[in-house]
Amino acid sequence: MTLKLEIWKNQNELYNRAVEIISEQLMSGAKTFGLATGGTMIPLYKNLRNSKLDFSHCQSVNLDEYVGVSKDHPESYYTFMRSHLFDAKPFKVTNIPDGVAEDIQKESKAYENLLKSLTVDLQILGVGENGHIGFNEPGTAFTSETHVVELTTSTREANARFFQSIEEVPKLAITMGISSILRAECILLLAIGEKKRPAIEALLKGKITEDIPVTSILQHSNVILLTDLSIEEEG
Numbered sequence: 001m002t003l004k005l006e007i008w009k010n011q012n013e014l015y016n017r018a019v020e021i022i023s024e025q026l027m028s029g030a031k032t033f034g035l036a037t038g039g040t041m042i043p044l045y046k047n048l049r050n051s052k053l054d055f056s057h058c059q060s061v062n063l064d065e066y067v068g069v070s071k072d073h074p075e076s077y078y079t080f081m082r083s084h085l086f087d088a089k090p091f092k093v094t095n096i097p098d099g100v101a102e103d104i105q106k107e108s109k110a111y112e113n114l115l116k117s118l119t120v121d122l123q124i125l126g127v128g129e130n131g132h133i134g135f136n137e138p139g140t141a142f143t144s145e146t147h148v149v150e151l152t153t154s155t156r157e158a159n160a161r162f163f164q165s166i167e168e169v170p171k172l173a174i175t176m177g178i179s180s181i182l183r184a185e186c187i188l189l190l191a192i193g194e195k196k197r198p199a200i201e202a203l204l205k206g207k208i209t210e211d212i213p214v215t216s217i218l219q220h221s222n223v224i225l226l227t228d229l230s231i232e233e234e235g
């Protein structure tokens with residue numbers, strides 16, 4: 001396990017550091033980026049939009065998408081990625097699971113096959129308040145591949161802020177599995193705000209448990225964690 005912990009109390013500095021890491025990856029030849037959504041990513045993508053970085057020769061794979069939400073829905077992750085990043089910073093190819101595919105099981109399988117056909121050089125990750133990564137909720141097997149998930153009440157409540165009401169938050173999503181995520185060469189995890197403290201403290205305690213999906217990244221050999229939380233690594 002190699003987890004490099006960097007604590008940046010100033011969020012602007014933290015996001016600048018994240019852009020610097022992405023830039024270093026690009027300069028060292030990275031061409032495939034695993035991308036995430038969620039509030040944590042909004043300032044990161046703003047900084048990328050305002051940067052000189054060029055992704056026009058790169059491809060992206062997104063972690064997840066809501067099921068039953070059309071691409072043009074304002075809260076689809078497709079719309080999120082277009083408005084926060086892709087419209088301003090085009091990639092050669094972008095990939096996001098199709099949440100309105102006729103057969104979502106088949107779509108999950110096809111997405112996993114796509115992932116297996118490439119190497120993600122850098123996977124950018126956020127973390128849910130309950131420790132989820134992508135939409136891999138607590139209890140998900142670390143061997144999981146891309147699959148359809150039922151979102152927990154906690155996740156739907158956390159994401160309700162993006163919708164008119166909690167009833168509108170989809171109940172299902174397609175997500176890369178934990179094993180799909182861990183195949184990336186390098187993982188950049190961003191955890192900002194006190195709500196993420198329990199998940200990050202559990203991670204830094206070093207106990208690997210399926211009850212807290214983010215702890216799966218302790219099995220990976222190249223992880224960078226950027227956080228604004230003042231916490232000490234306990235080993």
Ligand code: GLP
Pocket residue numbers: 036037038039040041063064125126127128129133134135155159
């Ligand atoms: C969402 C996404 C995750 C994201 C997480 C945290 O549900 N599926 O990929 O990391 O929740 O979101 P936020 O950054 O808004 O706290």
